[in-house]
Amino acid sequence: MDKTAETTGVLSGAAATRTDGHEIKVAASNVSVFYGEKQALFDVTIDIPGRQVMAFIGPSGCGKSTFLRCINRMNDTIDICSVTGTIEIDGANIYDPKIDPVLLRARVGMVFQKPNPFPKSIYDNICYGPRIHGKARAGSEMDEIVEVSLKRAGLWNEVKDRLKEPGTGLSGGQQQRLCIARAIAVNPEVILMDEPCSALDPIATARIEELIDELRERYTIVIVTHSMQQAARVSQRAAFFHLGRLVEEGETDLIFTNPSDQRTQDYITGRFG
Amino acid sequence: MSDKSISTAPAVQTGNWYEPDAKLKRRYASDRRLRFYGVTAIVFALGMLAALVGTIAVTALPAITQTMVTLDVELPADKIDPADPRSAGYLKLFSDAVARLFPEVDTPKETRELRQLFTSSAQYQLRDMVVADPSLIGKTVAFTFPLSDIGDQLHKGAIDRNLPSDQRRVSDIQIGWYDRLVEQDRITAPFNWGMIFNADSRFPEQAGLWGALVGSFYALLICFLVSFPVGISAAVYLEEFAPKNRWTDIIEVNINNLAAVPSIVFGLLGLAVFLNFFGMPRSAPIVGGLVLSLMTLPTIIIATRAALKAVPPSIREAAIGVGASKMQTVGHHVLPLAMPGILTGTIIGLAQALGETAPLLLIGMNAFITAAPESMFNPSTALPTQIYIWADSPERGFTSRTSAAIIVLLGFLVCMNAIAIYMRKRFERKW
Numbered sequence A: 001m002d003k004t005a006e007t008t009g010v011l012s013g014a015a016a017t018r019t020d021g022h023e024i025k026v027a028a029s030n031v032s033v034f035y036g037e038k039q040a041l042f043d044v045t046i047d048i049p050g051r052q053v054m055a056f057i058g059p060s061g062c063g064k065s066t067f068l069r070c071i072n073r074m075n076d077t078i079d080i081c082s083v084t085g086t087i088e089i090d091g092a093n094i095y096d097p098k099i100d101p102v103l104l105r106a107r108v109g110m111v112f113q114k115p116n117p118f119p120k121s122i123y124d125n126i127c128y129g130p131r132i133h134g135k136a137r138a139g140s141e142m143d144e145i146v147e148v149s150l151k152r153a154g155l156w157n158e159v160k161d162r163l164k165e166p167g168t169g170l171s172g173g174q175q176q177r178l179c180i181a182r183a184i185a186v187n188p189e190v191i192l193m194d195e196p197c198s199a200l201d202p203i204a205t206a207r208i209e210e211l212i213d214e215l216r217e218r219y220t221i222v223i224v225t226h227s228m229q230q231a232a233r234v235s236q237r238a239a240f241f242h243l244g245r246l247v248e249e250g251e252t253d254l255i256f257t258n259p260s261d262q263r264t265q266d267y268i269t270g271r272f273g
Numbered sequence B: 001m002s003d004k005s006i007s008t009a010p011a012v013q014t015g016n017w018y019e020p021d022a023k024l025k026r027r028y029a030s031d032r033r034l035r036f037y038g039v040t041a042i043v044f045a046l047g048m049l050a051a052l053v054g055t056i057a058v059t060a061l062p063a064i065t066q067t068m069v070t071l072d073v074e075l076p077a078d079k080i081d082p083a084d085p086r087s088a089g090y091l092k093l094f095s096d097a098v099a100r101l102f103p104e105v106d107t108p109k110e111t112r113e114l115r116q117l118f119t120s121s122a123q124y125q126l127r128d129m130v131v132a133d134p135s136l137i138g139k140t141v142a143f144t145f146p147l148s149d150i151g152d153q154l155h156k157g158a159i160d161r162n163l164p165s166d167q168r169r170v171s172d173i174q175i176g177w178y179d180r181l182v183e184q185d186r187i188t189a190p191f192n193w194g195m196i197f198n199a200d201s202r203f204p205e206q207a208g209l210w211g212a213l214v215g216s217f218y219a220l221l222i223c224f225l226v227s228f229p230v231g232i233s234a235a236v237y238l239e240e241f242a243p244k245n246r247w248t249d250i251i252e253v254n255i256n257n258l259a260a261v262p263s264i265v266f267g268l269l270g271l272a273v274f275l276n277f278f279g280m281p282r283s284a285p286i287v288g289g290l291v292l293s294l295m296t297l298p299t300i301i302i303a304t305r306a307a308l309k310a311v312p313p314s315i316r317e318a319a320i321g322v323g324a325s326k327m328q329t330v331g332h333h334v335l336p337l338a339m340p341g342i343l344t345g346t347i348i349g350l351a352q353a354l355g356e357t358a359p360l361l362l363i364g365m366n367a368f369i370t371a372a373p374e375s376m377f378n379p380s381t382a383l384p385t386q387i388y389i390w391a392d393s394p395e396r397g398f399t400s401r402t403s404a405a406i407i408v409l410l411g412f413l414v415c416m417n418a419i420a421i422y423m424r425k426r427f428e429r430k431w
Ligand SMILES: Nc1ncnc2c1ncn2[C@@H]1O[C@H](COP(=O)(O)OP(=O)(O)OP(=O)(O)O)[C@@H](O)[C@H]1O
Pocket: A035, A040, A058, A059, A060, A061, A062, A063, A064, A065, A066, A067, A078
């Protein structure tokens, strides 16, 4: 199943390892983002370890989404947006002009705040990514990818009898899991999630959180969340952003119990934001 | 201070629940007045529309039927060569049949007057009948053909018999012959298929819309084939790919201006460019279609851009997020989702083009052409220009045919708009 690493090996380079055994998957240094004249992100430097969940927290408008979207160059689609600094995935700079953003996005999947399935069948939603990347031919090979992806996203049992029905006909929580399945169908290495549960009820949220916990075995996950509890539940590491700057980053337990910065302390205890 | 003012403020008088006070009544009254104005405006608009369509329909009524006469024509085998039935002397055969029915008519003047009751092309219709079915040769057949305009008017009661003879278009003797034909049950008035399936003619009883329908069809086909792909490409480029800068702003303003350019200007442009510069054939549907496509382009571009804008950004993000290129995002997702809106706009644009007259007049599509065009390069008329030609013709029969042609044109327009509305409803999507 894990053939992505060979087939899309556009990025290569030595990945640094950390003392705690998790190699660094994404390494950002001095990333600044400008929307036209306005600077939204200031010199963010952060290492994101592989096969863990990293949570970005911080008050609204502090640049979490902006930074997240830098990691798969989603910001390229905004005309006025410009990015400086470097982001390395497995040691290769993704802002290198030689890197093709389309291939990059096959390796760095994304799940959005609002579930956004294509207005097509559930099956077509999943197989769209593999098809355009030529990862599988139509037929049994594709069927298998669809099944595996839906199983990993914990949606298989609910939809296996109605794969031909439109994805937009599912409930909100199911739609979001469909979007996760769609993202993992192209077998990415990193999955970015921008407030994936903000449109869901507590039960659907719990399912997604469980799912994130399972997915962490295979994928590197970066999640933006406004819920401190959620960050504490699903993440191993957390990064706190404030006014476009990375204030502090570390193990989630430490950040929540013993933050080193006063602003972090104020935010997680609910004094602002 | 503020506390005090609140406590001393007079309580608002609102009457009780069942009897609204004067202020409330005034409010309701003004609501009702507004509603009344609205209803009046709608009634006025509908009334005008009904009056318009009503008068046209009433005028068109006589054109629904065409008065026909049936004669027994002998087709002797020795006068018609079965190997070449086209070249026989049908005028003689026809005249013989008329003479048998009216043996007393023998002076040339009377014969001419008698022939004025029948359509002038009767012998050709007889020929076509025999050519189409050579087995008729050697028999005596019942030949049905149209009465002339005056005969038709006489039958439909449009000519007043009580007027003195020199003030009406038929003479007393012609009325006598007509009455004899009626007595013999030779006059019928079936549905006027000729109105649709005949080409144009100088004689109203033979004039039909077929040439104009074919011409309009070709012109709209060209218009669609040119403006649809070009319009969509332009709109997709402007909306999805073009950088947003001063140049694209200028282009956008100009496209919007183009939509407001009077159609006659497009006609002049077509005359100068397609006819005079490129030397394309005059009066041909291909030129008409090209001119109309110039007019339809802005409509399609504007509709397409609106439809593209209406596709939610979340769909684009979803596609780009799984690694679709810009082109794939547009081709696989955005464009299909925008298609209903695009098609609706296109149909409305084509409906406008169908009714457009001025530019076609300038490129000569109002020529008098008695055969439907065989291809889009042959001279032809179009529906609106055919109406224009007929409206200009003095014969009484053309008055009702003009209105009937207008009804046909309106029918097409209503159908096209209905399809557009249906598609908008059918494919309306909620995200
Ligand atoms: N497309 C854009 N154009 C201009 N400015 C933008 C754009 N997107 C974001 N910004 C600005 O960048 C800053 C950071 O926005 P961002 O969306 O990253 O915040 P966020 O931390 O994700 O907030 P939230 O928690 O509310 O989602 C904000 O000040 C915002 O106004």
